[in-house]
Amino acid sequence: xxxxxxxxxxxxxxxxxxxxxxxxxxxxxxxxxxxxxxxxxxxxxxxxxxxxxxxxxxxxxxxxxxxxxxxxxxxxxxxxxxxxxxxxxxxxxxxxxxxxxxxxxxxxxxxxxxxxxxxxxxxxxxxxxxxxxxxxxxxxxxxxxxxxxxxxxxxxxxxxxxxxxxxxxxxxxxxxxxxxxxxxxxxxxxxxxxxxxxxxxx
Numbered sequence: 001x002x003x004x005x006x007x008x009x010x011x012x013x014x015x016x017x018x019x020x021x022x023x024x025x026x027x028x029x030x031x032x033x034x035x036x037x038x039x040x041x042x043x044x045x046x047x048x049x050x051x052x053x054x055x056x057x058x059x060x061x062x063x064x065x066x067x068x069x070x071x072x073x074x075x076x077x078x079x080x081x082x083x084x085x086x087x088x089x090x091x092x093x094x095x096x097x098x099x100x101x102x103x104x105x106x107x108x109x110x111x112x113x114x115x116x117x118x119x120x121x122x123x124x125x126x127x128x129x130x131x132x133x134x135x136x137x138x139x140x141x142x143x144x145x146x147x148x149x150x151x152x153x154x155x156x157x158x159x160x161x162x163x164x165x166x167x168x169x170x171x172x173x174x175x176x177x178x179x180x181x182x183x184x185x186x187x188x189x190x191x192x193x194x195x196x197x198x199x200x201x202x
Contacts, residue, residue, distance in 0.1 A: 004028065007047075009056075011035045014107045036060065040068035047072045052081040058116050062127050063097060070132035073161045079133060084118045085140050085153035093120045097127060121155055133159035 008023075009032045010016040016033040023029055032039060036056040040047075050069045052058070057065060069079055086093050087100070094100070099115035106112045119127075125135050138157040145151045 004048075006030070007032055009034060009036045009039050037065045037068040040065075040072035044071050045074050047077060048074055049078050049080065051079070052083075054082055054084070057081045058083050058118075059114060060117075061099070062117060062119075062124075063131070066127055066131035066133070070161055075161060075163055077161050078136075079128075079157075079159045079161075081157055083124070083155050083157075084116075085121070085155040087118050088150065088152065090150055093118050093123075095120055095123065097123055121157075124155065124157055128157075128159045132162055134162055135159045 006026075006029045008019055008029060010019060011034065013033065016031060020031050024031070037060060040050070050073060066079075073079065084093070087102075094117070097117070097119060099117045101113045102116045104112050104114050121138055121140065125138070128135055136158045138155065141154045141156060143152045143154070
């Protein structure tokens with residue numbers, strides 16, 4: 001099996017730089033500093049797998065990003081993503097496709113806000129179907145949290161572009177403790193072909 005080419009995309013200058021600092025020496029891993037939806041639109045039918053780990057699909061409008069992902073994936077390509085199943089405060093997820101302003105800090109430490117889409121599983125299913133995907137499976141993982149921390153629930157979803165012959169086999173992958181988590185995102189492809197295949201999130 002030949003190694004996959006991995007493309008890590010992030011619109012955040014700080015996160016892009018952090019990713020390169022940590023993983024620039026990894027063979028077959030390319031870092032792209034760009035908006036994820038724009039990159040995907042510009043590279044039609046070029047990827048086998050797109051994934052977002054608390055990345056672009058949390059912090060970009062899914063009604064823009066999902067159709068872009070469908071454009072970039074080959075027929076039968078796979079989209080895998082994780083998102084919050086409810087707000088970190090414990091507030092319930094949204095029942096419509098709308099973002100909330102959440103507090104954050106910019107690289108110099110100053111307080112700021114950014115938009116985050118925390119949507120219910122049924123909303124994700126509807127959005128995926130609307131924008132060219134069939135849902136393969138979806139599940140919610142509950143983390144009780146450490147002492148004194150609020151519990152967190154994560155939605156894990158896997159979908160396939162409609163009309164394709166089938167999704168590629170996904171290799172098991174564990175995020176390292178020092179892994180980059182970004183508002184922009186990162187991507188990984190894992191199905192053993194030598195062409196471009198994964199795009200992440202930004």
